Amino acid sequence: MTKAVIASRKPFLVELQAGRAYSWCACGRSARQPFCDGSHAGTGIEPVRFKSDADGEAVLCGCKRTGRVPFCDGAHNALVEKYEEAGADEIQASASIQVTPRSGGSTGKSLLDGGCYVCTIDPESMPRRGNVRLGPVINAGDGARSLSQWFMLVEPGESDALGFPGSEVVLFLPAGELELTISGRAFHVGPETGVFVASGEAFRVANRGAASLRLLFTVCPQCPEPVWTNAMPDNFDSAIPARAFGVDPSKREPMADRFYQVLNGEENGSREVTQFIGEVPRSRAAAHRHLYEEAIMILTGEGFMWTEAARAAVQPGDIIFLPRKQIHSLECTSAAGMRLMGAFYPSGSPAVNY
Numbered sequence: 031m032t033k034a035v036i037a038s039r040k041p042f043l044v045e046l047q048a049g050r051a052y053s054w055c056a057c058g059r060s061a062r063q064p065f066c067d068g069s070h071a072g073t074g075i076e077p078v079r080f081k082s083d084a085d086g087e088a089v090l091c092g093c094k095r096t097g098r099v100p101f102c103d104g105a106h107n108a109l110v111e112k113y114e115e116a117g118a119d120e121i122q123a124s125a126s127i128q129v130t131p132r133s134g135g136s137t138g139k140s141l142l143d144g145g146c147y148v149c150t151i152d153p154e155s156m157p158r159r160g161n162v163r164l165g166p167v168i169n170a171g172d173g174a175r176s177l178s179q180w181f182m183l184v185e186p187g188e189s190d191a192l193g194f195p196g197s198e199v200v201l202f203l204p205a206g207e208l209e210l211t212i213s214g215r216a217f218h219v220g221p222e223t224g225v226f227v228a229s230g231e232a233f234r235v236a237n238r239g240a241a242s243l244r245l246l247f248t249v250c251p252q253c254p255e256p257v258w259t260n261a262m263p264d265n266f267d268s269a270i271p272a273r274a275f276g277v278d279p280s281k282r283e284p285m286a287d288r289f290y291q292v293l294n295g296e297e298n299g300s301r302e303v304t305q306f307i308g309e310v311p312r313s314r315a316a317a318h319r320h321l322y323e324e325a326i327m328i329l330t331g332e333g334f335m336w337t338e339a340a341r342a343a344v345q346p347g348d349i350i351f352l353p354r355k356q357i358h359s360l361e362c363t364s365a366a367g368m369r370l371m372g373a374f375y376p377s378g379s380p381a382v383n384y
């Protein structure tokens with residue numbers, strides 16, 4: 031059988047209609063990509079017929095190497111040694127774009143195009159409850175449609191229990207150690223660890239050290255306010271026993287010269303959000319889009335977040351809100367590279383872009 035040829039090193043964004051049948055080109059020879067035009071005749075490769083369950087956009091594979099036929103799964107990134115970087119034209123066209131300063135006020139946002147922004151968290155501006163300060167850094171009022179993100183400063187001691195009714199919560203501890211109790215079940219959480227809290231569960235955090243800790247919650251569907259309680263419910267979902275996932279080199283997925291590791295996703299309980307850690311070398315990615323809405327925290331390294339006509343400086347601890355389909359590019363200017371945590375809805379692979 032002839033091998034499929036690479037029709038495109040990027041996927042195709044298409045609009046699908048519910049119930050309609052499609053034939054995805056598997057041989058790579060069709061002139062009507064990503065769909066079949068009959069050019070597979072004689073190759074021994076058949077098109078893949080599928081029906082869409084719903085109306086909506088989808089990202090279909092163009093490289094014909096996907097493991098999730100007919101959808102892109104990011105396999106196209108393995109066809110090159112270097113992740114696609116901004117070309118000379120893109121760099122020249124944006125050379126005069128000035129860095130957008132942070133606004134005044136407690137959020138300290140740099141507003142970019144399409145509702146994208148970068149903000150520097152100011153815990154002192156957030157309301158206190160016992161040993162914690164808690165406030166939203168991404169919410170409906172910021173233009174987010176599906177997820178919200180909350181920041182908690184945890185001083186030594188134990189917090190009251192809280193939950194986000196009707197929402198799944200994915201926590202992230204960038205550094206330090208804490209004890210987390212989820213609906214009566216205790217977990218030890220180390221640095222760069224993501225933790226999943228199922229819908230309906232509550233949690234409390236205990237900081238046994240001397241220094242304050244920073245904690246991020248990605249909440250989906252977004253929830254305007256948490257609900258606090260003194261009584262921890264006893265409704266831990268034991269169908270999902272493992273909850274805390276840290277850095278594991280054996281789970282690193284290459285994306286050309288970049289890496290990512292999914293911490294939480296469909297495989298371990300989270301139906302709404304995929305949470306990952308990524309590593310970016312000194313580079314500026316070519317402008318691209320995702321079909322998902324994303325919240326990013328910079329862990330190490332510095333650089334810029336670019337949109338069409340704006341850019342903002344980013345440094346460790348900063349949060350980036352990236353609306354669905356917003357064209358963007360993240361530039362790392364640090365010689366040692368950049369590490370980041372991303373959380374996005376709907377869940378999937380962080381390697382899928384177009």
Ligand code: FES
Nearest residue numbers: 091092093102105
């Ligand atoms: S285009 Fe083939 S996997 Fe993305």
